[in-house]
Amino acid sequence: MIILNLLNRxxxxxGSLSRDEISSYQKKKNTHxxxxxxxxxxxxxxxxDGWTDSGIPIExxxxxxxxxxxxxxxxxxxxxxxLFFTLFFIVSGxxxxxxxxSNQHDETQLVEVKENRQPNTIIPIDAIEHSTSEEDKxxxxxxxxxxxxxxxxxxxxRIASTSDSDKSDTIQNTPIDQVTVTISPEVxxxxxxxxxxxxxxxxFVDEFYLHDFKLIDYRKFRDAPIKKxxxxxxxxxxxxxxxxxxxxxxxxxxxxDISYVDYLDETMSYFEKSNYKKALxxxxxxxxxxxxxxxxxxxxxxCYYNLGQYEKAITHxxxxxxxxxxxxxxxxxxxxxxxxxxxxxxxxxxxxxQQIASENKFYAKExxxxxxxLK
Amino acid sequence: xxxxxxxxxxxxxxxxxxxxxxxxxxxxxxxxYLRFGHLMMGTCLKYLKNKEEAxxxxxxxxxxxxxxxxxxxxxxxxxxxxxxxxxACLMRLRKKNIPSQEIDERIHAxxxxxxxKFLEEEKYxxxxxxxxxxxxxxxxxxxxxYFKRQSYQEISKNMNLPIKKVKxxxxxxxxxxxxxxxxxxNFKSA
Numbered sequence: 001m002i003i004l005n006l007l008n009r010x011x012x013x014x015g016s017l018s019r020d021e022i023s024s025y026q027k028k029k030n031t032h033x034x035x036x037x038x039x040x041x042x043x044x045x046x047x048x049d050g051w052t053d054s055g056i057p058i059e060x061x062x063x064x065x066x067x068x069x070x071x072x073x074x075x076x077x078x079x080x081x082x083l084f085f086t087l088f089f090i091v092s093g094x095x096x097x098x099x100x101x102s103n104q105h106d107e108t109q110l111v112e113v114k115e116n117r118q119p120n121t122i123i124p125i126d127a128i129e130h131s132t133s134e135e136d137k138x139x140x141x142x143x144x145x146x147x148x149x150x151x152x153x154x155x156x157x158r159i160a161s162t163s164d165s166d167k168s169d170t171i172q173n174t175p176i177d178q179v180t181v182t183i184s185p186e187v188x189x190x191x192x193x194x195x196x197x198x199x200x201x202x203x204f205v206d207e208f209y210l211h212d213f214k215l216i217d218y219r220k221f222r223d224a225p226i227k228k229x230x231x232x233x234x235x236x237x238x239x240x241x242x243x244x245x246x247x248x249x250x251x252x253x254x255x256x257d258i259s260y261v262d263y264l265d266e267t268m269s270y271f272e273k274s275n276y277k278k279a280l281x282x283x284x285x286x287x288x289x290x291x292x293x294x295x296x297x298x299x300x301x302x303c304y305y306n307l308g309q310y311e312k313a314i315t316h317x318x319x320x321x322x323x324x325x326x327x328x329x330x331x332x333x334x335x336x337x338x339x340x341x342x343x344x345x346x347x348x349x350x351x352x353x354q355q356i357a358s359e360n361k362f363y364a365k366e367x368x369x370x371x372x373x374l375k
Numbered sequence: 376x377x378x379x380x381x382x383x384x385x386x387x388x389x390x391x392x393x394x395x396x397x398x399x400x401x402x403x404x405x406x407x408y409l410r411f412g413h414l415m416m417g418t419c420l421k422y423l424k425n426k427e428e429a430x431x432x433x434x435x436x437x438x439x440x441x442x443x444x445x446x447x448x449x450x451x452x453x454x455x456x457x458x459x460x461x462x463a464c465l466m467r468l469r470k471k472n473i474p475s476q477e478i479d480e481r482i483h484a485x486x487x488x489x490x491x492k493f494l495e496e497e498k499y500x501x502x503x504x505x506x507x508x509x510x511x512x513x514x515x516x517x518x519x520x521y522f523k524r525q526s527y528q529e530i531s532k533n534m535n536l537p538i539k540k541v542k543x544x545x546x547x548x549x550x551x552x553x554x555x556x557x558x559x560x561n562f563k564s565a
Binding site: 035 | 404405408410413421422430461520545549552
């Protein structure tokens with residue numbers, strides 16, 4: 001699988017770069033992924049060179065858009081489209097007003113949606129999600145921490161370890177059933193355990209990978225679907241729409257069921273793209289259905305970490321491993337230690353780092369060198 | 376009949392070109408603009424280094440696209456559009472007497488395809504060997520870029536090379552890698 005991924009990344013056909021991607025590149029986000037994609041085709045490669053070297057932000061395409069629009073009176077932005085959007089927002093607005101009169105946030109969401117549907121940013125309908133909770137509002141107001149401190153999603157990927165023998169050993173080992181950890185007295189308080197025990201046995205369960213991120217394989221145990229609010233078309237079916245296009249499509253908010261794995265897959269794709277806010281909101285949705293979901297706790301914790309919410313991150317990291325599911329234990333302790341350092345709780349962090357270093361696993365070297373720096 | 380959706384949204388790039396044989400509606404042009412307008416503009420910016428001239432060139436291209444597409448049978452639309460765009464830029468530069476090299480419009484590189492028989496894990500060593508045989512600069516750049524997933528800027532810092540050189544080392548490395556693998560019959564062209 002690794003070699004297949006690698007070859008596909010080097011030689012595979014990757015599709016064209018979008019405006020959003022060029023815009024992200026100009027803002028120095030996701031640089032490697034976009035560079036890699038641009039290398040798959042000379043057209044994309046030259047285009048990104050042009051935009052980068054000229055120093056002109058891609059948003060200035062708007063002047064060309066206008067020229068094009070006025071010349072070709074483009075049907076994509078034609079009066080029927082404007083009419084469609086207007087009707088679409090009126091219908092959505094009416095439904096929202098009646099359904100959620102008490103919730104101010106819904107209205108702001110509607111405005112956001114309307115902005116996003118402006119001609120130059122074409123966003124698929126299914127990208128419009130509906131969120132109401134207080135926590136979501138808090139998440140929306142957060143900012144990603146600085147690039148140096150940010151935990152890069154790519155650093156957690158399986159593929160990232162290809163050329164690093166230490167890491168690949170750890171990740172690609174045949175599954176270990178359990179690992180025994182001896183707890184020294186000074187770190188005992190950090191791990192939920194009965195006081196009279198000094199040896200814990202952490203069980204490892206089956207893992208699987210989505211977007212190359214390690215995840216606990218819950219597939220056999222997650223029957224209940226995740227509920228998601230979504231604007232869905234109601235009325236003329238898509239295949240008949242062509243013939244009856246004079247009928248405008250109606251959209252209504254509906255609770256739809258999505259299987260756990262599908263929901264998680266999309267969540268990980270947001271995480272992969274460093275869209276931490278969106279990934280985090282989705283982790284929280286998973287936790288409302290499965291309150292002790294290890295995957296949601298661990299990656300949700302990382303999102304909080306990258307959004308600078310270290311306390312919340314720690315809460316999640318602590319819940320992301322237990323005796324039954326020990327798979328994320330090392331990683332969770334490592335990132336908890338890093339979060340503690342950010343909170344300047346250096347003593348607690350040192351204890352954890354010593355623990356990691358003494359276990360001689362994945363993060364042992366990094367923990368030792370970090371300890372040296374702290375001393 | 377006017378439609379509220381992008382009529383040609385689901386049509387592949389290559390099929391788009393064939394639609395011009397029968398008609399050349401504004402909808403069709405809009406679809407091309409939405410998919411490639413920013414790439415055309417970027418390419419023009421690269422060669423012309425002037426926003427207004429780049430915009431003019433893109434607009435001129437859209438004027439001639441329908442006739443060109445009705446005249447020629449285009450198999451690989453994206454590559455064809457790239458060459459056409461690049462040639463338009465070079466023609467403009469030539470008018471200004473800036474020396475440049477014209478590209479043969481007939482060369483339409485096809486997207487590379489990986490031969491399925493190469494997708495076996497044991498072939499990993501072949502790839503490693505091919506990478507190992509690259510020139511030092513290309514080898515390091517390819518390793519850092521594809522294996523370590525570093526950006527041009529990071530590699531430029533690590534290798535102490537200008538970004539342009541890093542990019543060409545990766546591009547040339549990739550090309551040489553393909554040649555080496557082709558020798559071993561690991562690739563086929565689409």
